[in-house]
Amino acid sequence: MTATTPTEANAGLLRFATAGSVDDGKSTLIGRLLFDSKSIFTDQLESVERTSQQRGDEYTNLALLTDGLRSEREQGITIDVAYRYFATPRRTFIIADTPGHVQYTRNMVTGASTADLAIVLVDARKGLVEQSRRHAFIVSLLRVPHLVLAVNKMDLVDWSQEVFDEIHRDFTAFATKLDIPDLTAVPISALQGDNIVSRSENMPWYEGSSLLHHLENVHIASDRNLVDVRLPVQYVIRPQSMQHADYRAYAGQVAGGVLKPGDEVMVLPSGLTTKITSIDTADGPVEEAFPPMSVTVRLEDEIDVSRGDMICRPHNQPFVAQDIDAMVSWMTDAPLVPGQKLAIKHTTRSARTVVKDIQYRLDVNTLHRDDDAGELGLNDIGRVRLRTTVPLLADEYRRNRITGGFILVDETTHRTVGAGMITSAG
Template identity: 80%
Template sequence: MSQAVLDPGAASARNMDLLRFATAGSVDDGKSTLIGRLLYDTKTIFADQLEAVEAASASRGDEYTNLALLTDGLRAEREQGITIDVAYRYFATPRRKFIIADTPGHIQYTRNMVTGASTADLALILVDARKGLVEQSRRHAFLCSLLRVPHLVLCVNKMDLVDWDQQVFEKIADEFTSFAAKLDAPDLTVIPISALNGDNIASRSEASPWYEGPSLLHHLEHVHIASDRNLVDVRFPVQYVIRPQSTTVTDYRGYAGQVASGVLKPGDEVMVLPSGLHSTIAGIDTADGPVDEAFPPMSVTVRLTDEIDISRGDMICRPHNAPAVAQDIEAMICWMDESAQLRVGAKYTIKHTTRTARTVVRGLQYRLDVNTLHRDDAADGLGLNEIGRVRLRTTVPLLADEYRRNRTTGGFILIDESTNRTVAAGMIIEAG
């Protein structure tokens, strides 16, 4: 086993690109097997893990090493043979580091998929070559589009069970491409694979001489994600004001947080919202010392030349490129609460970047059927895993962008004030 992959202290590993991707697909399409295969082929699992999986496979009566057991960690998942929770796994190659979110395929776990895909750079959608596209394949593609996942990969799995028939593959690819054209899917790649046997996973397979594209791992290593980041709109939500307690340092005042978008440099003129006051960046500090620039997703401390009253929830931006300062929000939300429905007139806590406020649901415009894309204008509420467009009014202004432009400043969650449970995830369509 290669230990270089597992050595977090390697300097080269620290400087490598990070790709976050989520898997999605119907039940038994092989998502967990695919992830297990990626972990196995990149030598990211330990010998004792492999032995445990081999033993578990034998006890289940499997005639092969069931790599799906590497990710289906919950007992209920193993017993039922399905994925319930969002399982995060990590691996690396010499070119790139990866975080995988293995999301459930069942419709009753839509909220889990929304959670897993919300931060993904890429989504893998699996389909069974024998079944072709099913309702859940379209639903997952729509959710990825709604969540603005920039890159989609359709993996046509179990090609070995259809004798690597090129016509079967091309029919599925054409059907999915036609459906994706109706969505906002800017980058789509289709790859024929066999997760169980490892064909076209880590390397091109001789079983599909007609396929001229890359292997899955090659595509994951080389897909261009740097341009997906918004480096134009400077957004720096202030998380914490740093004032050293030491008596030897009395004049330090910094504003800590994570860069949501844009590039910050010392000497840049900035504006602080909601006050609208202007200043200039005096310096940018990190745990490793000062830096010449900061960009997403760096966590930094920004120092300004002027002493301005700034607190948690404020935002640093450019004077002529600012987010909306709005109390009226239109958004798509996915309802996540089992015990109660969303109702018009209900009040919640809204958490947006580093700002927390109270909000009331002013209206429900429609409930969306994610399978048919049909809009139900007569809906009076949203139940578990349902998605709809709502109007919200907040007690204090939010400093927000449209979700399609900025996933960080365009996303939020709703919290039930009585139970402190997260009840919804939202994507801002319009703020103003």
């Protein structure tokens, strides 16, 4: 049996998030992708057709495929992150459909945090609006590797190349201030299906690929960090039966690098070194492990390893620090203030933390810093300094999105109240 390479393994699944302003057509776009890729059942389609007729729509409203909650349907807005699944012969997709309203920035952060690609929709009639810039900034902040600018409703501007070019130019000018490594622009009509699955005959001037073709072929295998070995230990496996009394292994999801039997590794925070003797998965032993595989690793020496520890390379370690600088997206009504105590969850490690300082709040639309911000309110994003009760084993977020990200939890309500991206430590 031939071994699967990291490139092959990562090619089969694409996680992408959709974002845009209200009524830009996100739900219709997703409905169109599901419909045209034949990823919906007949009874679902019949239900949508029936509901469309009841609403008085003159067409089958594909947006109803994704607006699953009755309350949001009645209000006409999407208020949460809805995850959808579909597949083509080339790839499997997980879609995070995020709300367009400014008050739901936190939902956008949630949906994009694990995405390989983000689609920002812009209404061709309106051009770039405040929300377009906000979503582009969040995509950049979360270091989503690939961004698609989908200029929707081209049918309502007579398929005009000039309109598309102007929006593309404006967006590119804004994107140059951000860190967006791969930007693609596609003119579409989600309602009519133009440039969604197949190339549109209404826009012969557009020479690029259709949206689905781009999603099927965008190269994501090299986006993951395959250099820095990082395996946060989730479980220590010690069977209770006598026949396996000497078995001890460490389970977790590989967050970075490539692990192989025979490799010398270090366990943090103890700093002890040993070698990997074997790597197992649910499907049996493997000769190498890489992100995002879930594996069980056995080590040559019987050393003390616990949940929350990190397996890495002796000469390539994450930083071990209790003082953390991070960009934090605040997700609850009560503001974040200096001196506040919270729980922090980072990879498989949990701790408590105190807010030492709020260095600045960022205006997501202008990218200006407010250095006098004394707090972060709901949906605010700012740079915060934290001190944790135990050291975190972390990397900068720009180097590794898994070991560089964390969430903040209210210890009283156990609600997630913030998401953070580590910028530096120590």
